[in-house]
Amino acid sequence: MPAAxxxxxxxxxxxxxxxxxxxVAALALxxxxxxxxxxxxxxxxxxxxxAVAWTVWAAGAPLHYAVGGxxxxxxxxLRADGPSALMLLxxxxxxxxxxxxxxxxxxxxPGATESRAAVVFWTLxxxxxxxxxxVALGGDLFNLYVALELLTFSAxxxxxxxxxxxxxxxxxxxxxxxxxGSVLYLLGTALLYxxxxxxxxxxxxxxxxxxxxxxxxxxxxxxxxxxxxALFPLHLWLPxxxxxxxxxxxxxxxxxxxxxxxxxxxxxxxxxxxxLSTAAAANLIGALGAxxxxxxxxxxxxxxxxxxxxxxxxxxxIGYLFLMVPLLFGVPQAEIAANAAWSGGWLQLAxxxxxxxxxxxxxxxxxxxxxxxxxxxxxxxxxxxxxxxLAFTLAGLSLVGLPPSGGxxxxxxxxxxxxxxxxxxxxxxxxxxxxxxxxxxxxxxGRAYADGTAAFARPRDARSxxxxxxxxxxxxxxxxxxxxxxxxxxxxxxxxxxxxAGVP
Amino acid sequence: xxxxIAVDIGLAALVAAMALWTILVRDAYxxxxxxxxxxxxxxxxxxxxDAVDVALTEAAIGGGVTGVLLLRAVGxxxxxxxxxxxxxxxxxxxxxxxxxxxxAVAAGLAFVVLGVSGPAPTLAPLAAExxxxxxxxxxVTGVLLxxxxxxxxxxxxxxxxxxxxIWSLSPDGAWGGRPTLGRPGRASDTxxxxxxxxxxxxxxxxxxxxxxxxxxxxxxxxxGAVLAAMWILAMMAGLSxxxxxxxPWLRAALVIGPLxxxxxxxxxxFIADGFLAYPPAFAKPLILAIEAAITLSIAVTLAMMVAxxxxxxxxx
Numbered sequence: 003m004p005a006a007x008x009x010x011x012x013x014x015x016x017x018x019x020x021x022x023x024x025x026v027a028a029l030a031l032x033x034x035x036x037x038x039x040x041x042x043x044x045x046x047x048x049x050x051x052x053a054v055a056w057t058v059w060a061a062g063a064p065l066h067y068a069v070g071g072x073x074x075x076x077x078x079x080l081r082a083d084g085p086s087a088l089m090l091l092x093x094x095x096x097x098x099x100x101x102x103x104x105x106x107x108x109x110x111x112p113g114a115t116e117s118r119a120a121v122v123f124w125t126l127x128x129x130x131x132x133x134x135x136x137v138a139l140g141g142d143l144f145n146l147y148v149a150l151e152l153l154t155f156s157a158x159x160x161x162x163x164x165x166x167x168x169x170x171x172x173x174x175x176x177x178x179x180x181x182x183g184s185v186l187y188l189l190g191t192a193l194l195y196x197x198x199x200x201x202x203x204x205x206x207x208x209x210x211x212x213x214x215x216x217x218x219x220x221x222x223x224x225x226x227x228x229x230x231x232a233l234f235p236l237h238l239w240l241p242x243x244x245x246x247x248x249x250x251x252x253x254x255x256x257x258x259x260x261x262x263x264x265x266x267x268x269x270x271x272x273x274x275x276x277x278l279s280t281a282a283a284a285n286l287i288g289a290l291g292a293x294x295x296x297x298x299x300x301x302x303x304x305x306x307x308x309x310x311x312x313x314x315x316x317x318x319x320i321g322y323l324f325l326m327v328p329l330l331f332g333v334p335q336a337e338i339a340a341n342a343a344w345s346g347g348w349l350q351l352a353x354x355x356x357x358x359x360x361x362x363x364x365x366x367x368x369x370x371x372x373x374x375x376x377x378x379x380x381x382x383x384x385x386x387x388x389x390x391x392l393a394f395t396l397a398g399l400s401l402v403g404l405p406p407s408g409g410x411x412x413x414x415x416x417x418x419x420x421x422x423x424x425x426x427x428x429x430x431x432x433x434x435x436x437x438x439x440x441x442x443x444x445x446x447x448g449r450a451y452a453d454g455t456a457a458f459a460r461p462r463d464a465r466s467x468x469x470x471x472x473x474x475x476x477x478x479x480x481x482x483x484x485x486x487x488x489x490x491x492x493x494x495x496x497x498x499x500x501x502x503a504g505v506p
Numbered sequence: 507x508x509x510x511i512a513v514d515i516g517l518a519a520l521v522a523a524m525a526l527w528t529i530l531v532r533d534a535y536x537x538x539x540x541x542x543x544x545x546x547x548x549x550x551x552x553x554x555x556d557a558v559d560v561a562l563t564e565a566a567i568g569g570g571v572t573g574v575l576l577l578r579a580v581g582x583x584x585x586x587x588x589x590x591x592x593x594x595x596x597x598x599x600x601x602x603x604x605x606x607x608x609x610a611v612a613a614g615l616a617f618v619v620l621g622v623s624g625p626a627p628t629l630a631p632l633a634a635e636x637x638x639x640x641x642x643x644x645x646v647t648g649v650l651l652x653x654x655x656x657x658x659x660x661x662x663x664x665x666x667x668x669x670x671x672i673w674s675l676s677p678d679g680a681w682g683g684r685p686t687l688g689r690p691g692r693a694s695d696t697x698x699x700x701x702x703x704x705x706x707x708x709x710x711x712x713x714x715x716x717x718x719x720x721x722x723x724x725x726x727x728x729x730g731a732v733l734a735a736m737w738i739l740a741m742m743a744g745l746s747x748x749x750x751x752x753x754p755w756l757r758a759a760l761v762i763g764p765l766x767x768x769x770x771x772x773x774x775x776f777i778a779d780g781f782l783a784y785p786p787a788f789a790k791p792l793i794l795a796i797e798a799a800i801t802l803s804i805a806v807t808l809a810m811m812v813a814x815x816x817x818x819x820x821x822x
Contacts, residue, residue: 199627
């Protein structure tokens with residue numbers, strides 16, 4: 003039926019299934035094809051992400067699609083609101099950059115039919131993209147569980163792609179944390195179904211009240227998702243995993259994967275259970291976020307290795323995201339999307355994704371030039387890979403929070419929300435976090451530009467890779483300017499018109 | 507009724523005891539045996555709850571395939587594979603914190619579940635009401651292949667990812683080569699006898715479980731697990747060679763299920779109400795065709811998972 007073929011909701015199906023199909027096809031075809039399929043799919047996937055964002059923005063309402071024609075509660079609904087569209091765009095950009103970078107890294111030896119690392123990387127990168135989109139678009143808590151599993155199983159093998167015992171150990175530790183997180187999430191999902199007879203997010207938001215089952219379910223799910231997000235003090239798995247993976251994988255893991263579980267925490271907290279939040283719970287989450295900022299920054303300061311320092315910086319930057327929760331406590335449901343803390347949180351998510359991906363890729367080039375990533379041995383590495391060091395510097399601006407970077411705009415919005423609501427203690431933590439970031443990042447940049455006696459080699463294909471890294475870093479550094487043209491995309495929430503969100 | 511309650515209480519006590527044994531026993535081999543027993547007991551619990559589909563899956567996957575995987579892991583450790591050094595083993599404080607966290611979750615669940623008054627809300631009547639549109643008679647298959655087909659499709663991709671994850675652990679030189687399963691040429695006579703006796707029966711049972719799944723408990727996952735078990739048996743006994751992971755027919759068998767599912771899903775956009783929708787007149791044959799394809803893929807995926815990462819180069 004032609005009308006169905008023109009349903010714009012099919013864009014959501016494409017966003018999830020296009021990369022998933024690519025991953026399956028890559029397994030079926032000879033190994034050389036895995037990379038080609040990924041590169042063929044990437045422009046299509048990017049176009050789908052742009053089209054979804056455009057459609058949501060132009061309509062001013064969420065886009066939705068009932069899979070198989072079965073409406074909730076029986077069937078599954080895919081939904082895109084403003085934050086989903088943002089996630090789709092950020093994922094497409096970072097995946098593309100990681101892919102372009104990895105093309106030089108993973109080029110098979112001449113004569114080899116397929117290499118283990120290349121086939122595994124490309125297949126999992128596509129599966130991971132599908133999983134991220136499924137997390138952003140899922141409208142049903144069990145469908146989101148499947149999306150999380152897809153994400154976990156595509157992310158973990160990337161950690162030990164290098165094959166050393168050390169990375170295998172890091173991957174196993176990640177697996178334990180991630181699986182405990184999955185089990186807790188699944189327990190909560192089962193409890194919610196038992197209590198309310200539906201798993202659809204929008205239907206649940208109308209039915210769930212402050213009953214013991216809902217409170218326990220929410221606590222279990224948020225705890226499980228926090229373990230997957232590496233929220234302090236559940237962050238122990240992250241530094242070895244993100245520091246040990248190949249650069250392109252680290253960029254995706256640190257930039258995108260931990261954001262997906264955070265995205266679901268926001269969904270649960272603000273869309274499914276708006277009535278459940280109490281001041282104590284909101285402040286506990288805020289306190290863990292503050293703990294992450296301080297502990298992560300101090301640990302980053304103490305690292306002797308570049309990649310570990312960047313990984314600890316991820317622990318700290320994740321903390322800022324969680325400050326959204328206490329800063330939006332008490333704000334009426336209808337006004338949340340217009341609040342500075344809401345825009346600030348999402349901007350932090352986007353700018354950290356771009357900046358951290360750029361930083362890990364830049365660190366990859368720096369480590370390749372130096373042959374190691376010990377910070378005290380990097381004096382003068384800027385002469386071998388000048389553009390990579392420039393990108394590292396620009397990404398650093400965003401992490402520290404200097405204008406006009408996305409990190410600056412995000413932290414400014416969060417700070418102003420803290421001041422406006424009289425919660426100055428969160429503001430103090432944020433300012434301290436920015437200072438500490440400057441303390442651990444600027445010495446590295448200083449060393450890279452300093453004179454040194456060590457000999458550095460220019461890496462293979464350095465030019466094309468440096469360009470990719472610089473583009474990402476420039477995007478992160480200029481993201482703050484997007485605040486000058488508030489597109490209002492982020493204000494389109496699932497709550498903005500329940501009828502439009504596809505509730506029968 | 508009282509006899510039923512006595513059985514239930516006894517079963518619950520056994521499940522709890524088996525779980526405790528699995529955690530407390532010091533020997534890894536004994537713990538795995540405990541885990542397999544736990545899976546089989548849990549299957550009985552599902553039967554008592556009238557969830558025969560879940561029981562079959564729990565027995566096949568929770569008890570069977572996972573059990574074999576764990577036994578192979580323990581075997582590898584006994585043969586002297588170097589265990590990963592991950593710092594000192596967890597101290598008493600860590601153990602106590604873990605135990606407390608588990609106890610807190612259990613207590614919270616008990617509080618909530620025991621506090622429920624009246625029957626829990628359910629979608630079962632709604633599923634039953636719409637089942638005729640699928641041509642099926644087993645509502646579980648209706649949920650898996652029609653109402654929530656996207657979940658099932660993505661789960662099939664997850665299964666493939668798990669296999670890729672296992673393969674990714676192979677040494678670089680062995681990529682595309684053969685996994686090692688059992689000790690080639692040194693299988694015991696008993697194993698060889700079983701591997702000749704069981705597969706003809708098992709293959710029929712597996713296909714039967716798949717076929718009846720449309721109308722009665724059963725389906726692709728359970729049927730696939732039985733077929734996988736038969737193939738594993740034949741490979742372990744050395745009667746059937748373990749294929750190199752680069753073999754085109756193997757790759758085709760792995761992906762045919764998800765690809766067939768996807769193809770029917772996309773066709774639904776043009777011949778039915780949308781992605782993963784079935785035209786009512788052909789719903790049942792299409793669903794059976796998808797199930798047949800995913801049964802094959804599941805069987806091959808599970809068997810290759812048990813076989814593990816390739817260890818030696820094979821013919822490309």
